[in-house]
Amino acid sequence: MLADLFDPAFADSVARIAVPILLASLGGAICHRAGVFNIALEGFILMGAFAAVLGTFMLGHVFWGVLSAILAGVFMGLLFAEFHLRRPGDAIVVSIALNLIGLGLTTYLLRAVLGVSGVFQDEALGKIIEINIPLIESLPVLGSFLSGQSILFYISIFLVFILHYIYSRHKLGFWMRAAGENPLALKTVGIKPAPVKLLALVLCGICCGLAGAQLSISNVSLFVENMSAGRGWIAVVIVLVTNGRPIPLLGLVLLFGFVDSLSLRLQGFGFPQQFTEMMPYIASLIALIFVSIRRIKDLVGMRGYDNG
């Protein structure tokens, strides 16, 4: 039975499930550490996923799809910045609005522009290039995890370490952390927190756009209404649990990929679909409880969220 569970296809599915969540939670982490409470990741991802399909379909190549996804994410980030930074909108309210806009706009455009409701599928939609690494690909089980993934898999892993480096070694990282932890200190060295937060939102938009692209033109080649299906919320929880630190974040995301793939597998063994679909959320809750007991004080209260 164990051999049935953990085969190369399983390792492959862990990676495929993990990439969108990893990218989205990296985006969330960047905002979190810069003191922007962005819980609109769901809407960001959805826009990215739709733009990826629309761009690929209209312009004929996956490259344009990825680029459109990035632009859509950045657009959402700028909207967030306009209403939360330039105007004094509450981050939670703005997030709720952007989640609604993401859901409404993608479904609307799916019908109005692509003329279908529910699912859009077309032969013209390709997939993001996948990379086979010689030698590593022949490793048992691990090979299908590390090799043959979309290029976004490697980019996202790279991003984790870059981000870790920036936060611990680079001036920009210090600024971005100060914007969240102590905006006043940032002001005293002559840096305004608002542009730093804007940068964080734009970077978050790029990450979430890529997360959407991975969902719609790499894991599959289609767009379904409300395709993000709660991944944005799971990313929010992962950010809160890891407090936005990149390396633990990577670990937790892989754990989630594992749990999710496992539950998909269990479906094959006759477990009801509803219970397996529920698993990621239960796992999030357990992870959150685990960390919260340790930091019982107040998770979010530790960072000073304000408009700076």
Next chain:
Amino acid sequence: MTALSLFLILLLLLNLADANFFEASQAFLKSAFGGRKYAYLYVTISRCALITGMAIAALIAFRAGLINIGGEGQLVIGGFIAAFISIYSGVTGVAGITLAILSAMIGGGLWAVLAGLMKLKLGVPILVGTLLLNYPARYITSYFVSHPLRDVSSGMPQTHLLDKSLWLPFVEGTRLDIGFMFILIVYAFVLVYSYRTVPGYHAKMTGLSIEFAATSGINIFNTTLKTLAFSGAIAGLVGAIAVLGIHHRFTDGMLVQPLYAWTGIVAALLINLVPWAILPAGFFFASLTSGASGMERTADVPKEIAIIIQGIIILFVAARATSIASGSKKKEEGS
């Protein structure tokens, strides 16, 4: 300026769907308020009842500084329990309706209290706790109506139809069930609660400043749980009304897809948590949704235009108002 940009966005969206503005607005008005024998108006009113109910549930929690965005889960649990009790308890008539509504309210209330306990005992932020509980609610009920409690003959994941004696009756001479009257009662009750009672005052005080409330001797633990129970119970009631008055059974996703809970939150935010204004806000969004369905039917404009407009309105409102939980300090966001 705001109105102008909203109008321009609207025109752009309609243009994308190749729709004529006048045709679309005619369809909108007819479907929101008109129809043969005012049939559409009745739909708008019963939708208004559901949205207002969810808005009240959100408002009560927000005013106490509890960011309960898990109304959806509480609504689904309430609706499911109402259907379950109605079908399997064997009690019929008015007694059956009362039993179903009360159990739905208890179920919804307990679902919200669960998030409250996770906050108070384990430190899980209310915002995340309530939200994450939406998913188990959705999937557990989905499992029950897909397998053990499924009406196999219908071909859909849904329960059997309720006994006719449990259907909420229509108001004399109309096609409008009496569900909206329950919401009017709740509305009146909440007005008195918020403006005139001690528990309502304590809740508001906790929302304005939790430290001040605690220093004044208010039991934060009790206030939190009571307020959440109240909020969840109303969401449960809305679920029961939808089941007993409109659908007469529980279908998987029937309370999630129309975004009742999110629309309710949006309505509560639109009016900046002022209790008396919740009914007009609920009616506004109900008309918006009804009108959009009409545009979809006759002018071929996807009805999701209503969701987009809701989002945009809240963006502009957010830019003016400041905080989700009335006056609570920024630092406590998400707690």
